[in-house]
Amino acid sequence: MSVDFVVATPHDAVEFNDVYRNVTGSAGYLACNNIYNRVVLNEWYDINPYPDLATHWEQLDGARRWRFHLNQAARWQDGTPLTAHDVVYTHLHAKQMGYQGAMFLNDVETIVAVNDHTVDYHLHTPNSGFLVLLGNFIFAHILPRHLYEGTDWATNPHNLKPVGSGPFRLAEWIPGEHVIMEAVKNHWGPQPQIDRLILKIVPDRDECVRMVARGEAHIVPQDTLTRDRLHLVQGVPGVEVMTREGPGMALLDFNHGRQLWQDRRVREAIACAINRDEITELGDPGVSQAWDHYLLGSSWALNPEAKAPGHDTQRARALLDEAGVRADSSGRRGRLTMFYMDMFHGHKPLAQMVARQLGEVGFDVSFDGLASVDWSREVRKNHDFDLIIVGGSMAPDPEITATKYSSGGRNNMGLHRNPDVDAAYLAARQATTRHERREHYQGLQAVWARDIEWVPLFWYGMYYPRSQKFFGWADQLGYSIPWWHWGRIRPVD
Incomplete structure (x- = not known):
């Protein structure tokens, strides 16, 4: 039987290229976290980086150079191998053009593909905090060079029909209604344990929370459940309200x-x-x-x-x-x-x-x-x-x-x-x-x-009402994944 994971969100998508421009909190923002990968991952509550595209990395030249060794199995969703050249192109072009993806690349002097699966970030000055910049925000995602190079990012059709390397691919976007993503079969990384990730666009925040209470959704994004709405979901069987500073x-x-x-x-x-x-x-x-x-x-x-x-x-x-x-x-x-x-x-x-x-x-x-x-x-x-x-x-x-x-x-x-x-x-x-x-x-x-x-x-x-029918939230996995990444979510028998 097909397993759907539903997110009720009050904000529709604009596009699906957050490296070009970041539309914070939108359905596109949430989707990008599941369609694309970063070089490394950092979550809000853990300063330690975790592997994503990179399996391991080295701090060189007194933190003036950072070397990342990429997973050689990584593939784009069209089957093209993902290489160091994609990493170099994405971040250097974003920096050159002043796009959102360059927000945390100020210290970067250049990026060099040492070989197809090794990439060096050369910095103007040592930066011992560089990993958290590269892994903490979704606009550090890597885009497919073969689909973007030589194009105007503002009009590239793949902003609306993304080809990522992540565990989900975009199946359907009906503005004002939903964004549907499907699990990538035989994904090169951890295989998703849900079949479809559905973002339902519901502008009324109260209704988003009620949907979780009724079992029609399994979570809402940040700042949807606020203290004044807790009564809508507290004490509901099968729903856990996770709160923390x-x-x-x-x-x-x-x-x-x-x-x-x-x-x-x-x-x-x-x-x-x-x-x-x-x-x-x-x-x-x-x-x-x-x-x-x-x-x-x-x-x-x-x-x-x-x-x-x-x-x-x-x-x-x-x-x-x-x-x-x-x-x-x-x-x-x-x-x-x-x-x-x-x-x-x-x-x-x-x-x-x-x-x-x-x-x-x-x-x-x-x-x-x-x-x-x-x-x-x-x-x-x-x-x-x-x-x-x-x-x-x-x-x-x-x-x-x-x-x-x-x-x-x-x-x-x-x-x-x-x-x-x-x-x-x-x-x-x-x-x-x-x-x-x-x-x-x-x-x-x-x-x-x-x-x-x-x-x-x-x-x-932070207030998160979430279904107890699923396991694999960020806090349950030691903050090794971002809050809005659901590739490790699995149904609980």
């Missing part, structure tokens, strides 16, 4: 390209206006909480002394006056625009709270949730905002954050330009032991706190 935080970032935010006093004033006693109302003890540190409490690199300023409305007003951002006769200091990504449902109540709190010190804040495509255009590309509430993935290695907060970071939405931050990242990359890296990352947090580069708000939690 999340791998990142929600934070408030400034558009440092605008003159207003280039004055540290103004940034401190905003930080002082934040009232985490109110934000605490959104928390769930043991799962999520208001947060004022610059890394998570679970991080091996946490600096417990580096904290954002506490709530002090009077000081916030005084700092704004001192900086020349004075109130008019009606007590108002001007208008601000603030955005969040609408697919991260928990950011909306944070935006409402922050807007109200900044209103208490004289700002009129308009806020709105943007779809991922609009976010890419308005925030990442055009930088057309004053403030953003954004998720900051801080695990399993702070090196991940460099793309957002270093001067040359490809995801530097806030236009950060802090030489002390850049120096701390560089020193941590060049350090060879975890102890030395921790010292530099603790220094980085001290700089963030000193300069109020951004404002931590909330350490979010």
Whole structure:
């Protein structure tokens, strides 16, 4: 009998090439994790890399060169052998064109195929945290060179009809309804134990959760089940609700390209206006909480002394006056625009709270949730905002954050330009032991706190309602696979 595994997701696909552009959280984002492979795998909760296309690897030249030995059995789904030349082409072309897949390749000088199954990444500078960049995010996937080379990635038909190397192939996509993937028979890697992986597009998040409760779906993606929806699924026979502290935080970032935010006093004033006693109302003890540190409490690199300023409305007003951002006769200091990504449902109540709190010190804040495509255009590309509430993935290695907060970071939405931050990242990359890296990352947090580069708000939690009819979730496999990879899922008798 055919075995189907069903995911209820509120967001439809856009395409199936996340190396070209990343549509975070969409059905395409989920599908890519199962259609393609990466060189190595890292999961949020484990800093150790695991094999994927590479069976093993070597750190050479003091972490300036990384050599990966690829699985010689790897094949594309059209039967073509997957080789080192596919790896070289995918990542060098993404870097050359500035595509999403280049986000964590800033340190890469070149990539060389030593032979058909061995590839070297040559870096400009040593980077002892390079593996987590190569394996933690899905836009590090490898594409088939024979189907992409010489084409315009923006219009390549395989964006909609992908040919991957992963355990599932795309069978059908009906926009607004579903994405269906079928198991690849005689797959070169672990053989899938389910026949079809079905992503059902259900815009109503409540209904997504109810589908799991009714047995019509087996899991929902991140940020679909939130604390206010737990009653829809708790206590339902055959459904386990897995909860734990999340791998990142929600934070408030400034558009440092605008003159207003280039004055540290103004940034401190905003930080002082934040009232985490109110934000605490959104928390769930043991799962999520208001947060004022610059890394998570679970991080091996946490600096417990580096904290954002506490709530002090009077000081916030005084700092704004001192900086020349004075109130008019009606007590108002001007208008601000603030955005969040609408697919991260928990950011909306944070935006409402922050807007109200900044209103208490004289700002009129308009806020709105943007779809991922609009976010890419308005925030990442055009930088057309004053403030953003954004998720900051801080695990399993702070090196991940460099793309957002270093001067040359490809995801530097806030236009950060802090030489002390850049120096701390560089020193941590060049350090060879975890102890030395921790010292530099603790220094980085001290700089963030000193300069109020951004404002931590909330350490979010994760809620996963999942069917007990299946086994093989990431936590059950020691985080050796990503959360959104279901190639190891198997039915339980």
